[in-house]
Amino acid sequence: MSGFLEVEGASKAFGGIHAVEDIDFAVPEGEICGVIGPNGSGETTLLGLLSGTYRLDRGAIHLKGRRIDGLSAHRTVQEGVARTFQTSRLLFRSPLAANLAAAAAARPIASGDPATEPAELLALVGLAGRGGTVCSSLSNSEQRLAMVAVALATRPHLMLLDEPAVGMSPGEAAALAHVIRRIRDERGATIIIVEHNMHFLMGLAERIMAMNAGRKLAEGTPAEIRRDPGVIAAYLGA
Amino acid sequence: MHERVSGRSALDARGALVSRLLAGLGPARDYLGIALLGVVLWLLLAETNAFYSSVLAAILIWTIATSGLNIIAGLGGYPSLVQGAFYGIGAYGSAIAMQWGQPYWAAVPEAMAAAALLGLVIGVVFSRTRGQYFAIGMLFSGLVVALILNNWRSLTHGALGLTVEFGFANIDQLNVAIAATATLALGFFRFVSRSRLGWRLLTILENEDLAEHIGVPTTRTKLTGLVLSAAIGALAGTLIGQYNGTISPDLFDYFVGFVMFVALSVGGAGRVLGPLLGSVFIVGVPNLLNLPSGIGLLLAGLIFVGVSILLPGGFMSAIDALLLRLRPKAGPP
Secondary structure: OOOOOOEEEEEEOOOOEEEEEEEEEEEOOOEEEEEEEEOOOOHHHHHHHHHHOOOOOEEEEOOOOOOOOOOOHHHHHHEEEEEOOOOOOOOOEEEEHHHHHHHHHOOOOOOOOOOOOHHHHHHHHOOOOOOOOEHOOHHHHHHHHHHHHHHHOOOOOOOEEEEOOOOOHHHHHHHHHHHHHHHHHHOOOEEEEEEEHHHHHHHHHEEEEEEEEOOOEEOOOHHHHOOHHHHHHHHHHH | HHHHHHHHHHHHHHHHHHHHHHHHHHHHHHHHHHHHHHHHHHHHHHOOOOHHHHHHHHHHHHHHHHHHHHHHHHHHHOOOOOHHHHHHHHHHHHHHHHHOOOOOOHHHHHHHHHHHHHHHHHHHHHHOOOOOHHHHHHHHHHHHHHHHHOOOHHHHHHHHEEEOOOOOOOOHHHHHHHHHHHHHHHHHHHHOOOOHHHHHHHHHHHOHHHHHHHOOOOHHHHHHHHHHHHHHHHHHOOOHHHOOEEEOOOHHHHHHHHHHHHHHHHHOOOOOOOOHHHHHHHHHHHHHOOOOOOHHHHHHHHHHHHHHHOOOOHHHEEEHHHHHHOOOOOOOO
């Protein structure tokens, strides 16, 4: 196995609904990995399990050999896992730079230069010069990028992006794809993206896992996934 | 005409120099301002007549208590209505410790520790509640403490109250202690508000769900905030005991914590000087007008309603707006 992120037999039920059922998968370090599935297939729950939002019912998650399932969300962040959300979650009444400072202040020990870091992060996600803007005044796509910057400010090894391109124009989505590649190349972060925008994901992800009804349906390169009969059936209801 | 223009620009230049010097001082400027304010308050306390001095002492003691409250409620956004109970623990705890033969300076940290412990217990019990449920839990906790003060007669003498031993050489010393403690409480809040704890509390205030996901240990942060609030509330309580000479449960009834929360909101929650301004209006004005306490509360309620409607950020937000208008217009941002 890759030794970076390893998920074994992950299962999670809410009441009687099996949101995630016996998922096995591994992500090697430095990969951009996509997760797809028809709405309600359990992709967001899977991200929630990886980020400590939910606890596993069964199974195990290891990051760099350390077991991270069962940790609270803030402990998971300290282990190097950061996430963004489907609906924008920011400190909306505060300037963008204050959001980044809040993430820096949340670290267990003070580190780095808090004065220069926000500017660097904002430039990386393409929001240079927007640090003074109150987050509620940012546009939708700027808010999506701001969430990525806030997640980056926690200094993650693994970034989980939940529909980062939602509501974006094709041009904005292309810029976001460029940003995500830069984060991987320049920060060395491994990235898992849940996305319904196929055009966006097919051009960005190196490997894709397809889910349906909480189970893993297929795994492979974007080209393989596009040809997979099971995936086609799940999407078209054949 | 020409004369006037140059005069004006000279004034602007001087203003710019002053503001550059002040900016160069950085955080020291705030602490310097708070210290100067403390000296002014002490002079007012020491030099005005007995009536005004007593009103100011009451304001300052409330400023200390609400500065403590400002940590959990102002920074963290948690509607803690239990501050009156911590205030009461401070007053009773120090009075009882002094009856047992402790000097005042030793009784103070003991009373603060007792309140901090109570804050920890209350915090652990209600750590999973938010918003109005947290507020109800806090109100309930305040009621329990008030009931204990009223009914544990062997320790508190019930409704009769306790006589508090005077721990200072004279009233002048006590005045110094009150002004110095109020100054320290304001300065401590300023320090906390820019610390990592302050940032974490502000993150919780704005978005608690996000806070966990950027690494804020929310439960521990809230407990720390509540414990600090409790200890500072108790510190204020020890001073009211010293100032009044007697204490009784009605001073620390369950609604006192609510009035403290009102005072903080009126002054400006989360602002360094909010507690002082709020205490001036909620404690100072009714006392100056010599209103009976029921009428005073009614007036406080009216002020609260008026401020909530007209100035949702409290009086501090009105001062901000005023300063913004007075500041010489800079170039385009």
